[in-house]
Amino acid sequence: MMELLQYDFIRNALISTVLVSIACGIVGTYVVTKRLVFISGGISHAAFGGIGLGYLLGINPVLMAIPYSILSALGIGVMSQRTNVSEDTAIGILWTVGMALGIIFINLSPGYAPDLFSYLFGNILTVPNFDLLLMVLLDCVIVGAVALLHREFAALSFDEEFAQVSGVPTRFLYLLLLCLVALSVIVMIRVVGIILVIALLTIPVAICRQFTERLMTLMLLSILTGIIITLFGLWLSYVLDLSSGATIILALGAAFLLVSLFKRTKKSSP
Numbered sequence: 001m002m003e004l005l006q007y008d009f010i011r012n013a014l015i016s017t018v019l020v021s022i023a024c025g026i027v028g029t030y031v032v033t034k035r036l037v038f039i040s041g042g043i044s045h046a047a048f049g050g051i052g053l054g055y056l057l058g059i060n061p062v063l064m065a066i067p068y069s070i071l072s073a074l075g076i077g078v079m080s081q082r083t084n085v086s087e088d089t090a091i092g093i094l095w096t097v098g099m100a101l102g103i104i105f106i107n108l109s110p111g112y113a114p115d116l117f118s119y120l121f122g123n124i125l126t127v128p129n130f131d132l133l134l135m136v137l138l139d140c141v142i143v144g145a146v147a148l149l150h151r152e153f154a155a156l157s158f159d160e161e162f163a164q165v166s167g168v169p170t171r172f173l174y175l176l177l178l179c180l181v182a183l184s185v186i187v188m189i190r191v192v193g194i195i196l197v198i199a200l201l202t203i204p205v206a207i208c209r210q211f212t213e214r215l216m217t218l219m220l221l222s223i224l225t226g227i228i229i230t231l232f233g234l235w236l237s238y239v240l241d242l243s244s245g246a247t248i249i250l251a252l253g254a255a256f257l258l259v260s261l262f263k264r265t266k267k268s269s270p
Helices: 002-006 008-034 037-057 061-082 087-108 117-121 129-158 160-165 170-192 197-208 215-240 244-268
Strands: none
Touching: 008 037, 008 129, 008 170, 008 197, 008 215, 037 061, 037 087, 037 117, 037 170, 037 197, 061 087, 061 129, 061 170, 117 170, 129 160, 129 170, 129 215, 160 170, 170 197, 170 244, 197 215, 197 244, 215 244
16 A cells, blocks of 8 residues: 555645545534535535636636635525525525526536546546645635634634624625535545535534533544544545545445544443
Protein backbone atom coordinates (compact mmCIF):
# COMPACT_ATOMS: atom_id res chain seq x y z
CA MET A 1 0.00 0.00 0.00
CA MET A 2 2.87 2.38 0.81
CA GLU A 3 4.15 1.97 -2.73
CA LEU A 4 1.00 3.65 -4.01
CA LEU A 5 1.99 6.91 -2.30
CA GLN A 6 4.56 7.54 -5.01
CA TYR A 7 1.71 8.39 -7.39
CA ASP A 8 0.38 11.95 -7.42
CA PHE A 9 -3.26 10.92 -7.84
CA ILE A 10 -3.08 8.75 -4.70
CA ARG A 11 -1.58 11.58 -2.67
CA ASN A 12 -4.22 13.96 -4.00
CA ALA A 13 -6.92 11.46 -3.06
CA LEU A 14 -5.63 11.23 0.52
CA ILE A 15 -5.41 15.00 0.86
CA SER A 16 -8.92 15.31 -0.60
CA THR A 17 -10.17 12.90 2.05
CA VAL A 18 -8.95 15.19 4.83
CA LEU A 19 -10.23 18.38 3.19
CA VAL A 20 -13.67 16.93 2.47
CA SER A 21 -14.00 15.54 5.99
CA ILE A 22 -13.19 18.95 7.48
CA ALA A 23 -15.91 20.66 5.45
CA CYS A 24 -18.44 17.89 6.09
CA GLY A 25 -17.72 17.63 9.79
CA ILE A 26 -18.15 21.35 10.40
CA VAL A 27 -21.02 22.26 8.09
CA GLY A 28 -22.70 18.86 8.41
CA THR A 29 -23.05 19.42 12.16
CA TYR A 30 -25.23 22.45 11.51
CA VAL A 31 -27.05 20.72 8.66
CA VAL A 32 -28.10 17.81 10.88
CA THR A 33 -28.80 19.93 13.97
CA LYS A 34 -30.80 22.54 12.04
CA ARG A 35 -32.43 19.82 9.85
CA LEU A 36 -31.23 21.26 6.56
CA VAL A 37 -30.58 17.93 4.86
CA PHE A 38 -33.19 18.41 2.14
CA ILE A 39 -31.94 21.94 1.48
CA SER A 40 -28.41 20.57 1.11
CA GLY A 41 -29.69 18.13 -1.50
CA GLY A 42 -31.37 20.97 -3.38
CA ILE A 43 -28.19 23.06 -3.38
CA SER A 44 -26.04 20.14 -4.51
CA HIS A 45 -28.29 19.27 -7.43
CA ALA A 46 -28.70 22.92 -8.42
CA ALA A 47 -24.88 23.08 -8.61
CA PHE A 48 -25.08 20.92 -11.71
CA GLY A 49 -26.27 24.01 -13.56
CA GLY A 50 -22.97 25.66 -12.70
CA ILE A 51 -21.07 22.63 -13.97
CA GLY A 52 -22.88 22.83 -17.30
CA LEU A 53 -22.39 26.60 -17.53
CA GLY A 54 -18.68 26.14 -16.95
CA TYR A 55 -18.47 23.78 -19.92
CA LEU A 56 -20.48 26.19 -22.08
CA LEU A 57 -18.24 29.17 -21.23
CA GLY A 58 -14.99 27.22 -21.32
CA ILE A 59 -14.33 27.80 -17.61
CA ASN A 60 -13.31 25.21 -15.03
CA PRO A 61 -16.69 23.62 -14.14
CA VAL A 62 -15.94 23.39 -10.41
CA LEU A 63 -14.85 27.04 -10.34
CA MET A 64 -18.00 28.09 -12.15
CA ALA A 65 -20.14 26.04 -9.77
CA ILE A 66 -19.07 28.17 -6.77
CA PRO A 67 -21.04 31.37 -7.56
CA TYR A 68 -23.84 29.33 -9.12
CA SER A 69 -24.25 27.23 -5.95
CA ILE A 70 -24.12 30.27 -3.70
CA LEU A 71 -26.80 32.01 -5.78
CA SER A 72 -28.91 28.85 -5.65
CA ALA A 73 -28.53 28.69 -1.87
CA LEU A 74 -29.51 32.33 -1.51
CA GLY A 75 -32.41 31.75 -3.90
CA ILE A 76 -33.75 28.93 -1.73
CA GLY A 77 -33.38 31.04 1.41
CA VAL A 78 -34.97 34.16 -0.02
CA MET A 79 -37.84 32.30 -1.71
CA SER A 80 -38.73 30.47 1.49
CA GLN A 81 -38.50 33.58 3.71
CA ARG A 82 -39.92 36.39 1.59
CA THR A 83 -42.52 34.74 -0.65
CA ASN A 84 -45.57 32.57 -0.19
CA VAL A 85 -43.64 29.62 -1.59
CA SER A 86 -42.91 26.98 1.05
CA GLU A 87 -39.33 25.94 1.70
CA ASP A 88 -39.70 22.43 0.26
CA THR A 89 -41.35 23.87 -2.86
CA ALA A 90 -38.51 26.36 -3.34
CA ILE A 91 -36.00 23.53 -2.95
CA GLY A 92 -37.83 21.37 -5.47
CA ILE A 93 -37.98 24.20 -8.01
CA LEU A 94 -34.29 25.10 -7.83
CA TRP A 95 -33.30 21.42 -7.60
CA THR A 96 -34.98 20.49 -10.89
CA VAL A 97 -34.29 23.77 -12.69
CA GLY A 98 -30.59 23.56 -11.80
CA MET A 99 -30.27 20.04 -13.17
CA ALA A 100 -32.22 20.95 -16.31
CA LEU A 101 -30.09 24.04 -16.96
CA GLY A 102 -26.94 21.96 -16.56
CA ILE A 103 -28.13 19.54 -19.23
CA ILE A 104 -29.13 22.38 -21.57
CA PHE A 105 -25.80 24.18 -21.12
CA ILE A 106 -23.92 20.98 -21.90
CA ASN A 107 -26.07 20.36 -24.98
CA LEU A 108 -25.22 23.88 -26.19
CA SER A 109 -21.50 23.37 -25.60
CA PRO A 110 -19.50 22.92 -28.82
CA GLY A 111 -17.87 19.57 -29.58
CA TYR A 112 -18.53 16.26 -27.90
CA ALA A 113 -20.51 16.14 -24.68
CA PRO A 114 -18.11 15.72 -21.73
CA ASP A 115 -18.12 12.72 -19.45
CA LEU A 116 -20.10 13.92 -16.43
CA PHE A 117 -19.98 10.67 -14.50
CA SER A 118 -17.28 11.96 -12.14
CA TYR A 119 -19.32 15.09 -11.35
CA LEU A 120 -22.49 13.11 -10.68
CA PHE A 121 -21.02 10.21 -8.71
CA GLY A 122 -17.49 11.40 -7.92
CA ASN A 123 -14.06 9.93 -8.44
CA ILE A 124 -11.59 10.81 -5.73
CA LEU A 125 -8.74 9.41 -7.83
CA THR A 126 -9.14 12.09 -10.49
CA VAL A 127 -8.87 15.22 -8.31
CA PRO A 128 -6.43 17.58 -10.09
CA ASN A 129 -4.04 19.91 -8.30
CA PHE A 130 -6.10 23.01 -9.12
CA ASP A 131 -9.25 21.54 -7.55
CA LEU A 132 -7.17 20.52 -4.55
CA LEU A 133 -6.03 24.12 -4.03
CA LEU A 134 -9.62 25.25 -4.47
CA MET A 135 -10.74 22.81 -1.78
CA VAL A 136 -8.09 24.17 0.60
CA LEU A 137 -9.31 27.73 -0.01
CA LEU A 138 -12.97 26.81 0.50
CA ASP A 139 -12.12 24.90 3.69
CA CYS A 140 -10.33 28.00 5.01
CA VAL A 141 -13.42 30.13 4.29
CA ILE A 142 -15.68 27.62 6.06
CA VAL A 143 -13.42 27.28 9.10
CA GLY A 144 -12.95 31.05 9.33
CA ALA A 145 -16.68 31.79 9.15
CA VAL A 146 -17.54 29.20 11.80
CA ALA A 147 -14.70 30.35 14.07
CA LEU A 148 -15.99 33.92 13.96
CA LEU A 149 -19.70 33.11 14.31
CA HIS A 150 -19.74 29.84 16.23
CA ARG A 151 -21.94 31.14 19.06
CA GLU A 152 -24.41 32.72 16.66
CA PHE A 153 -24.64 29.57 14.53
CA ALA A 154 -25.19 27.50 17.68
CA ALA A 155 -28.04 29.77 18.76
CA LEU A 156 -29.57 29.58 15.29
CA SER A 157 -29.34 25.79 15.23
CA PHE A 158 -30.85 25.06 18.65
CA ASP A 159 -33.43 27.83 19.18
CA GLU A 160 -33.91 30.25 16.29
CA GLU A 161 -36.85 32.09 17.88
CA PHE A 162 -34.96 32.79 21.12
CA ALA A 163 -31.89 33.85 19.14
CA GLN A 164 -33.99 36.32 17.13
CA VAL A 165 -35.51 37.78 20.31
CA SER A 166 -32.01 38.09 21.75
CA GLY A 167 -30.96 40.29 18.85
CA VAL A 168 -29.08 37.69 16.80
CA PRO A 169 -29.42 38.44 13.04
CA THR A 170 -30.99 35.07 12.33
CA ARG A 171 -32.05 35.83 8.74
CA PHE A 172 -28.52 36.84 7.75
CA LEU A 173 -26.99 33.87 9.58
CA TYR A 174 -29.43 31.48 7.93
CA LEU A 175 -28.49 32.70 4.47
CA LEU A 176 -24.80 32.59 5.39
CA LEU A 177 -25.18 29.01 6.62
CA LEU A 178 -26.78 28.05 3.31
CA CYS A 179 -23.80 29.63 1.53
CA LEU A 180 -21.45 27.52 3.65
CA VAL A 181 -23.47 24.45 2.65
CA ALA A 182 -23.00 25.50 -0.98
CA LEU A 183 -19.23 25.78 -0.50
CA SER A 184 -19.16 22.37 1.17
CA VAL A 185 -20.98 20.92 -1.82
CA ILE A 186 -18.26 22.27 -4.12
CA VAL A 187 -15.58 20.72 -1.92
CA MET A 188 -17.29 17.33 -2.19
CA ILE A 189 -18.22 17.27 -5.87
CA ARG A 190 -14.96 15.68 -7.04
CA VAL A 191 -14.94 13.10 -4.25
CA VAL A 192 -18.48 11.70 -4.14
CA GLY A 193 -20.29 13.69 -6.82
CA ILE A 194 -23.46 15.75 -6.82
CA ILE A 195 -25.79 12.76 -6.37
CA LEU A 196 -24.07 11.44 -3.23
CA VAL A 197 -23.20 14.72 -1.49
CA ILE A 198 -26.01 14.49 1.08
CA ALA A 199 -24.66 11.23 2.49
CA LEU A 200 -21.15 12.53 3.16
CA LEU A 201 -22.58 15.71 4.64
CA THR A 202 -24.88 13.92 7.08
CA ILE A 203 -23.81 10.34 7.84
CA PRO A 204 -20.56 11.08 9.77
CA VAL A 205 -22.48 13.56 11.93
CA ALA A 206 -25.36 11.11 12.38
CA ILE A 207 -22.88 8.48 13.58
CA CYS A 208 -21.15 10.77 16.06
CA ARG A 209 -24.37 12.35 17.31
CA GLN A 210 -25.22 9.05 18.97
CA PHE A 211 -22.34 9.71 21.37
CA THR A 212 -22.44 13.49 21.96
CA GLU A 213 -24.66 16.55 21.48
CA ARG A 214 -21.97 19.17 22.11
CA LEU A 215 -21.36 21.04 18.86
CA MET A 216 -17.59 21.40 19.02
CA THR A 217 -17.10 17.79 20.11
CA LEU A 218 -19.52 16.66 17.44
CA MET A 219 -17.63 18.59 14.76
CA LEU A 220 -14.25 17.14 15.74
CA LEU A 221 -15.56 13.58 16.00
CA SER A 222 -17.38 13.93 12.67
CA ILE A 223 -14.19 15.13 10.97
CA LEU A 224 -12.21 12.21 12.39
CA THR A 225 -14.96 9.71 11.53
CA GLY A 226 -15.23 11.07 8.02
CA ILE A 227 -11.49 10.74 7.44
CA ILE A 228 -11.30 7.16 8.74
CA ILE A 229 -14.35 5.80 6.93
CA THR A 230 -13.62 7.66 3.69
CA LEU A 231 -10.10 6.24 3.66
CA PHE A 232 -11.51 2.78 4.30
CA GLY A 233 -14.03 3.23 1.48
CA LEU A 234 -11.25 4.42 -0.83
CA TRP A 235 -9.15 1.37 0.02
CA LEU A 236 -12.13 -0.93 -0.46
CA SER A 237 -12.91 0.57 -3.86
CA TYR A 238 -9.28 -0.02 -4.89
CA VAL A 239 -9.32 -3.64 -3.73
CA LEU A 240 -12.69 -4.47 -5.28
CA ASP A 241 -12.24 -2.26 -8.36
CA LEU A 242 -15.47 -0.33 -7.69
CA SER A 243 -16.57 3.28 -8.03
CA SER A 244 -14.82 5.21 -5.26
CA GLY A 245 -17.68 7.64 -4.51
CA ALA A 246 -20.36 4.97 -4.21
CA THR A 247 -18.08 2.67 -2.17
CA ILE A 248 -17.29 5.46 0.28
CA ILE A 249 -21.00 6.16 0.81
CA LEU A 250 -21.75 2.46 1.31
CA ALA A 251 -18.95 2.27 3.87
CA LEU A 252 -20.45 5.25 5.70
CA GLY A 253 -23.91 3.67 5.58
CA ALA A 254 -22.58 0.38 6.93
CA ALA A 255 -20.77 2.20 9.75
CA PHE A 256 -23.94 4.06 10.71
CA LEU A 257 -25.90 0.80 10.76
CA LEU A 258 -23.31 -0.96 12.93
CA VAL A 259 -23.09 1.93 15.39
CA SER A 260 -26.89 2.16 15.63
CA LEU A 261 -27.17 -1.58 16.29
CA PHE A 262 -24.42 -1.37 18.90
CA LYS A 263 -26.12 1.51 20.71
CA ARG A 264 -29.49 -0.28 20.64
CA THR A 265 -27.97 -3.51 21.93
CA LYS A 266 -26.17 -1.64 24.69
CA LYS A 267 -29.39 0.05 25.80
CA SER A 268 -31.38 -3.19 25.84
CA SER A 269 -28.74 -5.13 27.78
CA PRO A 270 -29.19 -5.20 31.60
